[in-house]
Amino acid sequence: MIVVVCLNPALDVTHRVDAVDWGGVNRPRAVHARPGCKGLNVARTLHALGVDVLVLGLAGGVTGAGVEAALRELGVPAAFTPVAGETRRTFSVIDGGRVAAFHEPGPEVGAAEYAEFRADYQKAVAGAEAVVLSGSLPPGLPAGTYATLIQAAGVPAVLDTHGEALRRGAAAGAAIVKPNLAELAALAGGPLATRGGPGLAAVAAGELSGAQAVVVTLGPDGLLAATADGCWRARPPATVAGNATGAGDAVAAAPVAGEFRHQDYLGALRAVAVEEVR
Amino acid sequence: MIVVVCLNPALDVTHRVDAVDWGGVNRPRAVHARPGCKGLNVARTLHALGVDVLVLGLAGGVTGAGVEAALRELGVPAAFTPVAGETRRTFSVIDGGRVAAFHEPGPEVGAAEYAEFRADYQKAVAGAEAVVLSGSLPPGLPAGTYATLIQAAGVPAVLDTHGEALRRGAAAGAAIVKPNLAELAALAGGPLATRGGPGLAAVAAGELSGAQAVVVTLGPDGLLAATADGCWRARPPATVAGNATGAGDAVAAAPVAGEFRHQDYLGALRAVAVEEVR
Numbered sequence: 001m002i003v004v005v006c007l008n009p010a011l012d013v014t015h016r017v018d019a020v021d022w023g024g025v026n027r028p029r030a031v032h033a034r035p036g037c038k039g040l041n042v043a044r045t046l047h048a049l050g051v052d053v054l055v056l057g058l059a060g061g062v063t064g065a066g067v068e069a070a071l072r073e074l075g076v077p078a079a080f081t082p083v084a085g086e087t088r089r090t091f092s093v094i095d096g097g098r099v100a101a102f103h104e105p106g107p108e109v110g111a112a113e114y115a116e117f118r119a120d121y122q123k124a125v126a127g128a129e130a131v132v133l134s135g136s137l138p139p140g141l142p143a144g145t146y147a148t149l150i151q152a153a154g155v156p157a158v159l160d161t162h163g164e165a166l167r168r169g170a171a172a173g174a175a176i177v178k179p180n181l182a183e184l185a186a187l188a189g190g191p192l193a194t195r196g197g198p199g200l201a202a203v204a205a206g207e208l209s210g211a212q213a214v215v216v217t218l219g220p221d222g223l224l225a226a227t228a229d230g231c232w233r234a235r236p237p238a239t240v241a242g243n244a245t246g247a248g249d250a251v252a253a254a255p256v257a258g259e260f261r262h263q264d265y266l267g268a269l270r271a272v273a274v275e276e277v278r
Numbered sequence: 279m280i281v282v283v284c285l286n287p288a289l290d291v292t293h294r295v296d297a298v299d300w301g302g303v304n305r306p307r308a309v310h311a312r313p314g315c316k317g318l319n320v321a322r323t324l325h326a327l328g329v330d331v332l333v334l335g336l337a338g339g340v341t342g343a344g345v346e347a348a349l350r351e352l353g354v355p356a357a358f359t360p361v362a363g364e365t366r367r368t369f370s371v372i373d374g375g376r377v378a379a380f381h382e383p384g385p386e387v388g389a390a391e392y393a394e395f396r397a398d399y400q401k402a403v404a405g406a407e408a409v410v411l412s413g414s415l416p417p418g419l420p421a422g423t424y425a426t427l428i429q430a431a432g433v434p435a436v437l438d439t440h441g442e443a444l445r446r447g448a449a450a451g452a453a454i455v456k457p458n459l460a461e462l463a464a465l466a467g468g469p470l471a472t473r474g475g476p477g478l479a480a481v482a483a484g485e486l487s488g489a490q491a492v493v494v495t496l497g498p499d500g501l502l503a504a505t506a507d508g509c510w511r512a513r514p515p516a517t518v519a520g521n522a523t524g525a526g527d528a529v530a531a532a533p534v535a536g537e538f539r540h541q542d543y544l545g546a547l548r549a550v551a552v553e554e555v556r
Contacts, residue, residue: 013367013369015369015380015382017380020300020378021378022298022300022376022378023376023377023378024378024379025379025381026378026379026380026381027380027381027383028380028381028382028383031382031383033364061344062340062341062343062344062347063340063344065340065343066339066340066341069340086311089291091291091293091369091380093380098300098301099301100298100299100300100301100302100304101302101303101304102293102295102304102305102306102369102371103303103304103305103306104293104306104309105305105306105309
């Protein structure tokens with residue numbers, strides 16, 4: 001069983017309008033609401049691949065209940081720890097080709113609520129093969145939260161987050177950390193010119209030392225994996241059309257799915273299209 | 279007791295952002311969610327004035343549960359009839375001086391669900407002094423819905439809606455109908471040049487014949503009341519600053535509040551600042 005941790009889930013609401021009136025009343029021609037956030041994208045992907053998965057996290061209020069109900073409908077097992085605050089929404093307005101997104105911050109999490117989650121987490125990881133920790137931290141939780149959870153896991157941990165929480169999680173010995181290029185650039189303090197070359201691998205290994213592997217997702221260019229044994233790049237075999245939201249998130253599911261478990265992330269990369277970067 | 283009917287309630291979500299990035303991710307600096315729609319504005323106003331009130335309507339899903347929870351918190355008694363669909367949200371983005379609003383349509387209401395509401399309504403109006411019917415009809419309910427509810431009420435009815443539902447509600451003998459200038463202009467089929475004069479009163483009486491009184495709200499110019507006995511205008515005693523949303527809705531509360539009950543809407547008008555229009 002794979003435990004997927006989602007500390008700051010969201011209900012993603014999308015409105016499609018023909019042409020936004022940016023000073024008036026718009027009546028969306030289509031409205032969709034679905035459970036959002038990186039961790040839930042990972043859990044949905046694992047579930048679709050037939051992997052036994054359990055979502056843990058923090059959820060509260062009617063929006064939290066909405067996230068739980070939507071996961072039940074999808075058949076994805078979840079056991080959220082309740083919080084008093086209201087789970088956040090994200091709103092996206094799609095106007096022809098443009099998308100404006102509005103991301104609420106999430107509820108403030110109290111110490112007693114987090115302690116309850118920690119107890120639930122410890123019970124769940126005792127029976128797990130691996131843990132995936134994905135997404136932002138809600139207000140009230142310190143940047144070292146993921147580092148502590150990784151150290152306490154006792155099983156390999158895949159971490160997909162950003163900023164100081166990502167750096168500390170790597171230092172705590174994550175099996176794999178999975179930034180995208182922008183997240184890595186933010187840590188490096190400036191834009192990264194290279195796309196998938198050895199220079200990028202060196203930056204990844206330097207900024208995120210402590211992790212056994214750094215997988216950098218490169219959007220349509222695929223991904224780069226930097227490990228102690230070398231550096232590999234995988235490109236998509238074909239260009240895919242459609243909404244790319246969540247595609248990078250779902251990459252965190254690959255190393256723990258099926259034959260790719262037990263830290264055989266290089267096997268996972270070879271299954272797509274790998275070249276060694278020198 | 280005053281029954282306030284709200285067939286298409288909403289959870290109003292407001293995001294304040296400093297400057298919208300209309301093609302990227304925005305992180306609102308303030309998020310507010312509160313029960314919305316005209317009927318709930320009336321009920322809140324009556325409750326604040328100390329009037330015994332009961333909100334009826336249709337609510338479903340986690341958003342419906344959110345509306346009910348928010349009314350409980352405000353201390354406003356409500357007994358919604360459950361529907362299978364999800365109660366709508368409205369989403370407003372405030373960007374400095376501009377407001378963009380996105381109004382979801384509301385759930386499709388089934389015949390059996392509406393029949394259950396009708397039974398709840400009939401029980402409630404049996405013990406009521408008056409009924410206020412406010413807001414749009416959800417998808418699935420015909421334009422004659424308010425007319426039927428007014429005829430079945432057995433007590434004076436105040437109606438605040440638009441279009442054909444408004445016209446038919448007046449024809450069914452509403453005590454008071456309360457369009458704003460734009461809603462009256464839509465019925466009249468063109469812009470109305472006059473603001474509060476006898477010409478406007480004639481249009482109001484003509485378009486909404488059958489109602490005992492037509493009260494037209496005129497924004498900062500106050501309101502006009504056209505009855506069989508004559509036509510009166512009330513102007514605000516002073517200019518008020520702030521967000522005007524809901525101010526027009528709340529006018530429907532005045533004729534049924536406290537000393538202004540029993541159809542003494544002229545008494546209500548005189549209490550503010552009345553002049554007869556000739």
